Amino acid sequence: MNNEDVQDLFNTIKDDVSGIIMSTFKNFRKEANDDVSNLLDNMQGKVELWTQQLANGKLSRKDFEFLVLGQKDLIKMNALQKAGMAAIRIDELKSNILNSITKSVLNFL
Amino acid sequence: MKVFTKGRLQILLIILIFVGCSTISRFSQYAYIQTTSLKVDALSIMDLAKDAYSGHQNSVFELQTNLQKLYEYERNRPKNEITIKLWDKLLDPKGHLLGGFLTRWQLEEKLNEVFISEVKKLVSEAFDLIAGLESNKIKSKEISE
Numbered sequence: 172m173n174n175e176d177v178q179d180l181f182n183t184i185k186d187d188v189s190g191i192i193m194s195t196f197k198n199f200r201k202e203a204n205d206d207v208s209n210l211l212d213n214m215q216g217k218v219e220l221w222t223q224q225l226a227n228g229k230l231s232r233k234d235f236e237f238l239v240l241g242q243k244d245l246i247k248m249n250a251l252q253k254a255g256m257a258a259i260r261i262d263e264l265k266s267n268i269l270n271s272i273t274k275s276v277l278n279f280l
Numbered sequence: 281m282k283v284f285t286k287g288r289l290q291i292l293l294i295i296l297i298f299v300g301c302s303t304i305s306r307f308s309q310y311a312y313i314q315t316t317s318l319k320v321d322a323l324s325i326m327d328l329a330k331d332a333y334s335g336h337q338n339s340v341f342e343l344q345t346n347l348q349k350l351y352e353y354e355r356n357r358p359k360n361e362i363t364i365k366l367w368d369k370l371l372d373p374k375g376h377l378l379g380g381f382l383t384r385w386q387l388e389e390k391l392n393e394v395f396i397s398e399v400k401k402l403v404s405e406a407f408d409l410i411a412g413l414e415s416n417k418i419k420s421k422e423i424s425e
Contacts, residue, residue: 217401224394234395237384241376241402248369248409255362255413258304262418265302 180275187271195264203253210249214242305360307417314350315414319407321346322378326400329381329391340382347371347378363413370406378403 221238224230230238325343328336351371354363371379381399385391 217398221398224398229392229394230398231392231395234392234398237376237380238395238398238402241380241399244369244372244376245402245405245409248366248406251362251365251369252409252413255304255366256416258362259413259416259418261303266418 183275184272187275188268191264191267191271195260195267199257199260202256206249206253210246214246217242302359302418304362305357305417307414307419308357311350311354311357311363312411312414314346314353315407315411318343318346318350319404319411322407323400323404326378326381326396326403329385329396330393331390333385333389340385344382363410366406366410366413370403370410376402377406 218239221230221235225232225235321343325336325339328339333340351364351367354360354367357363369375370377373379373383377399381391381403
């Protein structure tokens with residue numbers, strides 16, 4: 172293996188890693204956008220229903236407030252879960268990079 | 281091997297160390313099964329809140345004990361801070377999900393059925409978030425694939 176081969180190896184690793192990073196975060200961005208959009212639609216429907224139930228006397232003011240604050244807690248949980256999903260994607264990315272480097276080095280040996 | 285200069289090997293080593301460290305805990309089958317199982321238990325017990333709390337005190341205590349056992353398990357898993365924060369939100373007795381619901385039931389003795397039904401939807405979603413995060417975690421066998 173000469174100097175040129177090693178340079179090729181590093182270029183291959185660089186290209187592979189860039190490709191892995193791009194595809195990982197492109198997919199994650201789309202998933203996160205879809206989730207936020209679904210969450211907002213879902214929340215609007217619930218708050219409208221509770222407002223109606225409050226007006227009809229099916230829910231007390233205290234019940235209504237509890238539910239709205241519960242929804243707020245759920246939004247915080249959603250944000251935390253998204254942070255967790257991002258951490259999982261980073262681990263997947265690391266694992267793919269490790270596999271890619273190992274594969275590239277083995278191919279060049 | 282001279283072409284692998286000291287500098288290049290150091291870079292490769294740093295990359296390998298960086299990619300070798302995980303950011304979040306690995307998947308736990310036990311945590312996933314317990315979370316989904318406790319979701320079913322919690323929602324069933326919430327249905328009982330239309331009756332007097334005193335009549336179901338033992339069931340609530342059993343649920344809280346089982347939740348506490350899982351919480352302790354989660355607390356002792358490395359790199360599991362996000363899951364712990366999710367459980368903290370769900371179980372907070374002063375919050376407005378399962379913990380807060382049980383506190384309110386105890387204080388008010390009985391709760392309105394419409395209210396119970398709506399809080400159940402929130403609690404169900406909250407359990408799904410925890411179980412969903414766990415099921416997405418990398419399984420140990422996937423690391424070597």
